[in-house]
Amino acid sequence: ESAVELAPLCCEYRLRDDTGRLVWIENRSVPQRETDGGVHWYGHATDVSDRKIMERKLLTAVRMDRLTNLPNRQSLVSRLELALQQFQVTGARYYAVLFLDLDRFKLVNDSLGHEAGDALLTEAAERLRTCLRLDTPLAYLTDGYTAARFGGDEVVVLLDNLQLPDDAQCVAQRLLDAMAEPYQIGMNRVVISASIGIVVGDAAYQRAEEVLRDADTAMYEAKSAGKGRYLVFDSAMRERVRSRMELENELHAAVERNQLLLQYQPIVCLQTGKLRSVEALVRWQHPERGLIPPSDFVPIAEECGLIVPLGEWVLRTACQQLAAWWQSVGRQHIPSISINLSRHQLLFPELVQRTSMIADETGVDPSCVHLEITEGAMMGDPDSTLKILQDLKRQGFKLAIDDFGTGHSSLACLHEYPFDILKIDRSFVMLLNAASDYVPFVHAITTLAHSLRIQVVAEGVENAEQAEILHSLQCQFAQGYHYGRPVGPDKIMRLALSTCDAEIPQLETVVAFS
Ligand code: C2E
Ligand code: CA
Ligand code: CA
Numbered sequence: 001e002s003a004v005e006l007a008p009l010c011c012e013y014r015l016r017d018d019t020g021r022l023v024w025i026e027n028r029s030v031p032q033r034e035t036d037g038g039v040h041w042y043g044h045a046t047d048v049s050d051r052k053i054m055e056r057k058l059l060t061a062v063r064m065d066r067l068t069n070l071p072n073r074q075s076l077v078s079r080l081e082l083a084l085q086q087f088q089v090t091g092a093r094y095y096a097v098l099f100l101d102l103d104r105f106k107l108v109n110d111s112l113g114h115e116a117g118d119a120l121l122t123e124a125a126e127r128l129r130t131c132l133r134l135d136t137p138l139a140y141l142t143d144g145y146t147a148a149r150f151g152g153d154e155v156v157v158l159l160d161n162l163q164l165p166d167d168a169q170c171v172a173q174r175l176l177d178a179m180a181e182p183y184q185i186g187m188n189r190v191v192i193s194a195s196i197g198i199v200v201g202d203a204a205y206q207r208a209e210e211v212l213r214d215a216d217t218a219m220y221e222a223k224s225a226g227k228g229r230y231l232v233f234d235s236a237m238r239e240r241v242r243s244r245m246e247l248e249n250e251l252h253a254a255v256e257r258n259q260l261l262l263q264y265q266p267i268v269c270l271q272t273g274k275l276r277s278v279e280a281l282v283r284w285q286h287p288e289r290g291l292i293p294p295s296d297f298v299p300i301a302e303e304c305g306l307i308v309p310l311g312e313w314v315l316r317t318a319c320q321q322l323a324a325w326w327q328s329v330g331r332q333h334i335p336s337i338s339i340n341l342s343r344h345q346l347l348f349p350e351l352v353q354r355t356s357m358i359a360d361e362t363g364v365d366p367s368c369v370h371l372e373i374t375e376g377a378m379m380g381d382p383d384s385t386l387k388i389l390q391d392l393k394r395q396g397f398k399l400a401i402d403d404f405g406t407g408h409s410s411l412a413c414l415h416e417y418p419f420d421i422l423k424i425d426r427s428f429v430m431l432l433n434a435a436s437d438y439v440p441f442v443h444a445i446t447t448l449a450h451s452l453r454i455q456v457v458a459e460g461v462e463n464a465e466q467a468e469i470l471h472s473l474q475c476q477f478a479q480g481y482h483y484g485r486p487v488g489p490d491k492i493m494r495l496a497l498s499t500c501d502a503e504i505p506q507l508e509t510v511v512a513f514s
Contacts (some may be wrong), residue, residue, distance in 0.1 A: 006031040006039075012048070024052040065149040067118055068125035070358035076148035077158050080208040083160040087201055095160040095201040096168035099215035100175060103155040103193045103227040108185075118187045120192070121153060123185075127178040128155060132171070157211065165200045172196045172230040180228065188435065192229035195219055200232065217241050223367050248300050250286070255306075255313055257284050262317055263486035266495060267338065267457055267479040270471040277370060279338040281486045282310070282316035291359060302344045313343045319362035319369065321489055325496070336368040338400065343377030343385075352391040359397075366396030370421060374402045378417070386417060393418045402459070404445070411448050422449045426460025428482070432469050439469065446474045 008030040015023050029043025063075040071079075102124065110115035126267040132145045146158040157175070160167055177340050179194040197218025205211050220231035220353055223321060225231065264278040301307040322337045344353055359366045371392060378385045389399055400421035402413075405428050414422070424445060433439050442458075449456050460469045462482030470478060484495060 003035060003040075005031045009043075011152075014498075022049075024049045034424075037408070056106055062480065062497060068121055068149045070125050070128070070155070071148040073150050073156075075150060076146060076150065076280045077208045077212075078157065079146045079148075080158055080211060083158060083271065084201070084205060084208060084211070086160075088203065092329045093160070094162035094167075096165065096166050097160055097199045097201070097211050097215045098157040098159070098168065098172055098175070099197040099199075099212070099219040100155045100157065100179075100194050100228075101196075101219050101223070102153040102179070103195055103223065105192065107189060108192065111511075112185065112188060112190070116188070118192075119185050120183055120190060121149075123178060123183055124147065124153075124194075125155070127176065127181070128157075129176045131174055133155065152163070156215070159184065168198050168200055169230065169232065175226065176230060182426065188240060195227050196230035197222055197224040198230055198232045200469075211394070216446070242302065247297065248304055251297055251301060251304075251306060252288075255263075255309060256286055259287070260310070260313060261285055263488060264321070264337075264370070265479060265486040266484045266492065267477055268483050268499070270467060270476060270478050271497060275334060275499055275501065276335075276477050277336040277338050278334060279372070280321075280340070281316060282340075290488045298342065302342055307342045307344045308348050311342060312354060312358070314357050315339055316362065319358055319364045322364050322368065323362050323490070323491060329493055329496055331368075334492065336370055336373055337364075338370040339407055340402065343374070346373070346377060346385055346388050352395060355392065355397065356395045359395075364392050367398060370398045370400050372400040372402040372423065375404055375406060389418055395447055411445065413449065415452055419454055421457060423459050424455045424475070426480070429458050429460045429466055432466045434465075439473070442470070442475070443473045450474065461507065 010028045011025050013249050015025055017023050024047070025045050027043065027045045029041045032040050032042060034040060045185045063071055065072045072163075073297050080097065087093070087095060102120075105117065105120075108120055128147055132147055145507060146160070148156050148158075150355045157171070162168060164198045176194055176196060179192070183190045183192065197215045197220065199205075199211050199215040199218065201211065214233045214237075217237050218231045221228050222231040229251050231237075244286060261283050262280045263283060265282055266275055267277040267279060268274065269276050282294050282298070284294075284297050286292050298307070298310075301310050318337050318339050322334065325351060341351075355369075355371075356366065358368060373389070393399060398420045399418060400423055401417070402418045403423045404422050404424045422445065424442060426440060428438050432442065446456050455477065455486070456475045457477040457479055458466075458475050461467050461470065461478040461482045463482055465477055466480075467482060
């Protein structure tokens with residue numbers, strides 16, 4: 001008969017040594033029953049402090065984001081899974097997820113460099129910590145807030161101890177305010193906002209990824225709605241985003257599949273009634289959805305960068321059309337064409353060269369091409385926009401400021417830009433009648449424009465009364481349903497031939513000015 005080995009006993013514990021240092025000890029002992037009935041213990045105790053430190057570092061490395069020192073995506077996901085389970089069991093407390101994304105962060109990275117981008121992210125994380133009062137790393141996981149860097153410039157905050165669902169919105173607003181304070185990055189002062197999507201948890205959510213997907217969707221909607229704001233997710237959003245993404249995918253193919261088309265709207269001289277120009281307006285002939293107006297797809301094209309090839313297609317097609325009209329009816333009947341440029345096209349470095357090339361290839365004189373740029377397009381970066389406008393002008397193109405009166409540029413700034421034409425926005429023309437408060441406003445515009453040798457076009461003229469008032473206010477040109485809706489090239493040709501001998505409309509002056 002020999003001794004019997006029993007189950008071994010393992011444990012780890014901490015001791016404080018003589019110097020006060022904490023030492024991790026691993027103890028492994030094996031009890032053994034001897035033949036005489038007694039029990040002997042064989043074992044060893046090892047100082048495993050180094051291994052423990054290493055383990056902790058590893059744990060931190062897999063759970064934390066190095067740059068911002070916030071927990072990373074994985075920690076957040078596991079923490080969220082736990083919150084979901086708790087919610088399913090108790091159902092009592094509210095939880096919410098905030099999906100935060102910095103607006104136009106890419107611009108910082110691209111223009112100031114990645115180091116500046118990193119510095120900004122670090123500072124943003126610091127503000128987040130302060131805002132959520134998360135002082136120690138441990139607190140992320142204990143006091144109901146988990147803030148984690150989700151990737152790039154995305155941060156996800158889990159609030160899993162809310163008194164009321166609306167509290168999530170208060171936290172979101174606090175975060176937005178904190179993010180919107182200017183950042184000092186090296187020598188640069190950077191102002192950047194953030195957008196937040198909020199999901200308030202309910203029993204329908206089973207998986208962390210579902211919650212995060214919806215929070216992401218709400219964030220995306222907050223950006224589309226104008227950035228710098230938060231939005232709470234609702235199920236209608238999911239449908240909108242799905243349909244938008246579908247449209248975006250199809251739009252990529254639309255140019256190649258020849259689904260885009262241009263319609264042209266006449267711009268006439270108020271004095272003579274003759275055609276001055278036609279504005280090219282893009283439409284999308286969708287195989288299932290029918291004719292889609294530009295307001296439904298131009299913003300999408302702008303957001304996904306497709307506006308550059310799309311805009312180039314518009315430029316080329318419109319110039320080709322003008323050349324074709326000239327061939328068939330002669331230049332004098334359709335003297336020029338007006339083409340819209342998106343502000344995203346103005347950011348495209350080769351715009352000037354490509355546009356000149358298109359005019360050249362199609363045999364159209366650049367002075368017969370009026371490029372329309374909205375007031376808002378100049379706000380992003382006025383200096384570089386000015387340079388591009390001057391370059392276009394040097395190439396011989398005529399420049400029009402579009403939707404005038406809707407942006408923030410004042411009349412006083414007009415002389416700083418090389419515009420040849422000013423288009424008064426439809427929202428003012430719409431309200432014009434003899435008693436309208438807008439009469440002096442329009443008059444001020446025409447007076448100043450003429451002193452700068454800028455021609456004035458009124459947009460959205462829908463009736464004879466408006467036309468008469470505009471004429472009396474020295475506005476030279478008009479566009480609108482009163483003269484014709486946007487139509488195909490053949491109709492324009494017929495219109496051009498019919499107006500060339502038309503009688504000059506008798507316009508009476510109905511408004512007197514003091
Ligand atoms: P916009 O440049 O201000 O174009 C004028 C818009 O007003 C056109 O709408 C036109 O159909 C509409 N309109 C003209 N007269 C009247 C009127 O008397 N009453 C009313 N209610 N509306 C009138 P559309 O074609 O839907 O175009 C909307 C906007 O889409 C354009 O506004 C322009 O900003 C943009 N867009 C159109 N084509 C292009 C393009 O090729 N490139 C770019 N970047 N944007 C385009
Ligand atoms: Ca326009
Ligand atoms: Ca316009």
